[in-house]
Amino acid sequence: MKKWTRKDLxxxxxxxxxxxxxxxxxxxxxKEISLRPIKKVPALRGRTVALCFLEPSTxxxxxxxxxxKRLSADILSFQGSSSxxxxxxTVLDTARxxxxxxxxxxxxxxxxxxxxxxxxxxxxxxxxxAGDGSHEHPTQGLVDLFTIREKKGRIEGLNVLIVxxxxxxxxxRSDFWGLVKLGARVTLCGxxxxxxPVMETLGAKVSYRLxxxxxxxxxxxxxxxxxxxxxxxxxxxxREYTKLYGIDLEKLKTAKPDLIVMHPGPVNRGVELSPExxxxxxxxxxxxxxxxxxxxxxxxxxxxxxxxxxxxxxxxPSPEGxxx
Amino acid sequence: MKAHVxxxxxxxxxxxxxxxxxxxxxxxxDALCLVGIRSRGDHxxxxxxxxxxxxxxxxxxxxxxDITLYRDDLSLVGSSPVVHSTExxxxxxxxxxxxxxxxxxxxxxxxxxxxALTDLGRPESVELAVLVDRGHxxxxxxxxxxxxxxxxxxxxxxxxxxQETDGVDEVVIEERP
Numbered sequence: 001m002k003k004w005t006r007k008d009l010x011x012x013x014x015x016x017x018x019x020x021x022x023x024x025x026x027x028x029x030x031k032e033i034s035l036r037p038i039k040k041v042p043a044l045r046g047r048t049v050a051l052c053f054l055e056p057s058t059x060x061x062x063x064x065x066x067x068x069k070r071l072s073a074d075i076l077s078f079q080g081s082s083s084x085x086x087x088x089x090t091v092l093d094t095a096r097x098x099x100x101x102x103x104x105x106x107x108x109x110x111x112x113x114x115x116x117x118x119x120x121x122x123x124x125x126x127x128x129x130a131g132d133g134s135h136e137h138p139t140q141g142l143v144d145l146f147t148i149r150e151k152k153g154r155i156e157g158l159n160v161l162i163v164x165x166x167x168x169x170x171x172x173r174s175d176f177w178g179l180v181k182l183g184a185r186v187t188l189c190g191x192x193x194x195x196x197p198v199m200e201t202l203g204a205k206v207s208y209r210l211x212x213x214x215x216x217x218x219x220x221x222x223x224x225x226x227x228x229x230x231x232x233x234x235x236x237x238x239r240e241y242t243k244l245y246g247i248d249l250e251k252l253k254t255a256k257p258d259l260i261v262m263h264p265g266p267v268n269r270g271v272e273l274s275p276e277x278x279x280x281x282x283x284x285x286x287x288x289x290x291x292x293x294x295x296x297x298x299x300x301x302x303x304x305x306x307x308x309x310x311x312x313x314x315x316x317p318s319p320e321g322x323x324x
Numbered sequence: 325m326k327a328h329v330x331x332x333x334x335x336x337x338x339x340x341x342x343x344x345x346x347x348x349x350x351x352x353x354d355a356l357c358l359v360g361i362r363s364r365g366d367h368x369x370x371x372x373x374x375x376x377x378x379x380x381x382x383x384x385x386x387x388x389x390d391i392t393l394y395r396d397d398l399s400l401v402g403s404s405p406v407v408h409s410t411e412x413x414x415x416x417x418x419x420x421x422x423x424x425x426x427x428x429x430x431x432x433x434x435x436x437x438x439x440a441l442t443d444l445g446r447p448e449s450v451e452l453a454v455l456v457d458r459g460h461x462x463x464x465x466x467x468x469x470x471x472x473x474x475x476x477x478x479x480x481x482x483x484x485x486x487q488e489t490d491g492v493d494e495v496v497i498e499e500r501p
Contacts, residue, residue, distance in 0.1 A: 003403045022406070029390070029409040038443045043393035071393075301393075305404025 004302040008120040008127040011136035012177040020178055024146045026298035027291065033070055034293055044073035044304055047104040053130065054080040054091070055111040059265055059289065060130050060140070064107050067296035076103060095119040105300055108132070113170075126303040134168045140264050141174025142295045145182065147288050148219055151260050156183035159216050163245055164223030164272055165194045165234075171264045172223060176204060189213045190245060193234045210245050215254045221262045222247055222272040238271055248274035252282070260284050329474060329482075332493035335455065338471035339368075342453055343375040345469050346422060355419045355448060357385040361437050362408050365389075365425035367488040368455060372424060387412030389423075394436035410440070417445035422469075426484040428454040431465035456495055458482050 002022050012020065033041055049068040053061050068075050076098070095106060105126045108116045113133030120127035131137040149155050160179050166172045166188045179186050180203050187205040188195050200206050207213040214220065225241060235241045247261065261273070261283045269275045278285060330338065350356055356376070360369030366388035373384040390408040398404070423437050434452060441450060453469035458476045474497070476482060481498045485491075 002406065005403060026407055029407040032409045032411070036444060040443065041393040042439070043398060046399075301407070302404050305398075305401070 010129045012174045027294040030297040031294040042072045044071040047073045049073045049105045050076040050103040052078045053109045063292040099123045136174045137170040141178045145178045158184045158218040160184045160219045161187045161217035162221045163189045167194045327497045330495040342469045359387045360424045362390045369424040385414045391436040394439045421447040422451045428457045431461045431463035
């Protein structure tokens, strides 16, 4: 029987194929709960989930909050601007203080890569990475895997094209690790300044020409282009980026008719996707948002099962409370 | 070490009897529906629905319920058990719901199932049908339809095996290893 044994969910790079599939299968089971008139189950009743978002976020934060609420957990919210971090407390001290309040799961978003992993080593409660710097965004990666499997029926053997700022994107990294482990072929496409060639050595195909990569793709994931990238001179102009790498109806004509278009949000309409494509019949962007809650419910549920509100290392016997 | 309690024919007969009892007791056949508790009760519910349809000529809606998230021992078991989805494609509000499970033991599963059902709607009534009642209740719960009453000691294991999941229809008592 497959079992989840990790205290934390920090990234998809460390996970095995079986662990990825367990997470996606659990998400599929949880999806039905959000379709009920009473969108709540008592699975995490009495547990506390702390949301520690040290970088602004609306969607991910709302998604985690709803996921925790639909599992009946209690929620504690921290924001970077209002926390004692601005008074000079270290992240680890903040995390230890939150843990001392008997919190079971700590969800962390930070703009520095590696912060959730560092906190996870220092506390006994479970840590879920909600995005760290340009490292990983594991729950978004799982959302993409889940949505692709739901729409295409499989992941193995599919050609998945990720377009945009690969260099800075934590979503691209989580997507890449998850997709490769589950047997998809990944092509990374974007301006040479934003696509690190080193990704080729890890098993991805790298392309600088969207018109060559798009016709082969079964799935395209467009990434958000951060507005700062132009000032930092990674791209000459937004107009040029859109012309070469933006996906519009004209470029879609060269693609497979059953191609699905994904985006982790928020979309820069008219930059990486034209409005007609973002709202078009091939777009599954809003379904990604719906699936986000089911995926985060699965993540919170599975990591909560590995400890019991005390320190992490206490293995408890499993009494047979089940009817045989 | 092992005692056979029911074979395939025995299980079939028991279900024919339960189907008759359900029809005898109920008035409004239209509102009848069956909800099986995963992972064997759902198959039993399908079989019972088949029998009911043969007798009345009317299809009976069947759903499957996963009670994992409603268990009262979730915080005690070692790691989070795998959750399967609940598949009830009809509205249970106002219906006569018959919950179907394989073995009635402590009653905790049925308690969880009732909680899960009330989150899905407000049934007119809820009844319970089980293939085997082995005693040792820990909650005030009683089945309306019992295939076989089976006095057991707590150390024994009652194994229900079905064609759909195990390739064979049988109920056996085994000693705990």
